[in-house]
Amino acid sequence: MQGLVYDYHCHTTASDGALSPTELVHLAATHGVQSLAITDHDTVAGIEEAKSAAQAKGVELINGIELSVLWERTELHMVGLGMDIAAPEFARLVMSQQDARRQRAIKMGQKLERATGLKNIYEAVCDIAGSTAPCRPHFAQWLVQNKQVRDTEHAFNRFLKVGRSAYVSTPWATLEDATKIVNESGGVAILAHPTRYRFTRMKLRRLLSEFCTYGGKGLEVALPRLTPAQSELLYDCLNEFPLVASGGSDFHSPQQQWLTLGKIPALKTGVPFVRSLLNLSDTQ
Ligand code: AMP
Ligand code: MN
Ligand code: MN
Numbered sequence: 001m002q003g004l005v006y007d008y009h010c011h012t013t014a015s016d017g018a019l020s021p022t023e024l025v026h027l028a029a030t031h032g033v034q035s036l037a038i039t040d041h042d043t044v045a046g047i048e049e050a051k052s053a054a055q056a057k058g059v060e061l062i063n064g065i066e067l068s069v070l071w072e073r074t075e076l077h078m079v080g081l082g083m084d085i086a087a088p089e090f091a092r093l094v095m096s097q098q099d100a101r102r103q104r105a106i107k108m109g110q111k112l113e114r115a116t117g118l119k120n121i122y123e124a125v126c127d128i129a130g131s132t133a134p135c136r137p138h139f140a141q142w143l144v145q146n147k148q149v150r151d152t153e154h155a156f157n158r159f160l161k162v163g164r165s166a167y168v169s170t171p172w173a174t175l176e177d178a179t180k181i182v183n184e185s186g187g188v189a190i191l192a193h194p195t196r197y198r199f200t201r202m203k204l205r206r207l208l209s210e211f212c213t214y215g216g217k218g219l220e221v222a223l224p225r226l227t228p229a230q231s232e233l234l235y236d237c238l239n240e241f242p243l244v245a246s247g248g249s250d251f252h253s254p255q256q257q258w259l260t261l262g263k264i265p266a267l268k269t270g271v272p273f274v275r276s277l278l279n280l281s282d283t284q
C-alpha cells in the first residue's frame with residue numbers, strides 16, 4: 001500500500017490540544033488519515049477514548065506520548081510510539097512526569113502572582129486545563145483571558161519561555177532514562193521536531209549519537225514547514241545514524257490555520273520508516 005496517510009504527532013484536550021480525543025479522531029477520518037498516533041504531553045489519558053472512536057471510524061490508532069526530557073540541562077521532546085501503556089515502568093514514568101508538571105505549575109502560579117499582582121492563578125489554570133496537569137499554553141490562555149498579554153505568543157515572550165519571569169526549570173526524566181523505559185515497554189523512542197531546538201549541526205549530531213547509544217530508534221523527518229536546508233539536514237542524519245523516520249503535524253487546534261492534521265510531506269523513497277519497528281506493514 002503506497003501513500004499511507006498517517007500522522008504520528010498531535011495533541012488533544014488530554015494535554016494542550018483543543019479537540020477531545022474523539023473529535024481529533026473524527027477530524028483525522030475526515031482528512032483521510034489511515035493511521036494515527038496521539039502524542040499528548042507526558043500523558044496517555046486520551047488514548048482509551050480515542051481507541052473507541054478510531055475503531056468506529058476504521059482508523060488505525062497507535063499508542064503515543066510526547067515526553068518532556070532533559071539532555072545536558074536542555075529540555076527536549078521525545079515521542080514514544082507503540083508502548084504497552086500499562087507496563088509498570090512506563091506508568092511510573094508518566095506518573096512522575098505528571099507530578100513534575102503539577103509542581104512546576106504551582107511554582108509558575110506563584111511567579112505569575114508576583115509578576116501580575118493577581119491571585120489564585122494556579123487554581124484558575126487548573127480549571128482551564130481540566131483533568132490534565134497544566135501545560136504552559138493553559139497559562140498563556142489565562143494570561144490572555146485576564147488581559148495581561150495580547151495573545152499566546154506574547155504570553156510566551158513576556159512570561160513563559162526560557163529566561164522569562166515565570167519560567168521554571170523542571171526535573172523531567174533524562175533523555176537516557178525515558179528512552180530506556182520506552183524501549184523496555186515495547187515502544188520506539190523518537191526525537192521530536194529536531195530542528196526546533198536551534199542546535200548547530202554538530203550539536204544535533206552529538207545528540208543523535210548519544211540518543212542512539214541510549215536505544216533511541218527514530219527521528220521525526222516528515223514535518224510540515226521545514227526549509228529545504230532543514231529537510232536536507234534531517235535526511236543526512238538518517239543516513240549517518242541507525243534511525244528510522246517518523247513524522248506528524250504537531251496539530252493542536254483547528255485555529256492553527258498554517259497546518260492540517262495528517263498533512264505532512266511524503267518521505268523520500270527508500271528511507272526506513274517507523275512502521276517497520278512497530279511490526280506494522282512497512283508502508284509509507
Ligand atoms: P509545556 O510542555 O507545558 O512546557 O508546554 C509546551 C507547549 O507550549 C508546546 O508543546 C507548544 O504547544 C507550546 N509552545 C511552546 N512555545 C510556544 C510559543 N512560543 N508560542 C506558542 N506556543 C508555544
Ligand atoms: Mn504542545
Ligand atoms: Mn514538542
Ligand code: MN
Nearest residue numbers: 009010066250
Ligand atoms: Mn507536540
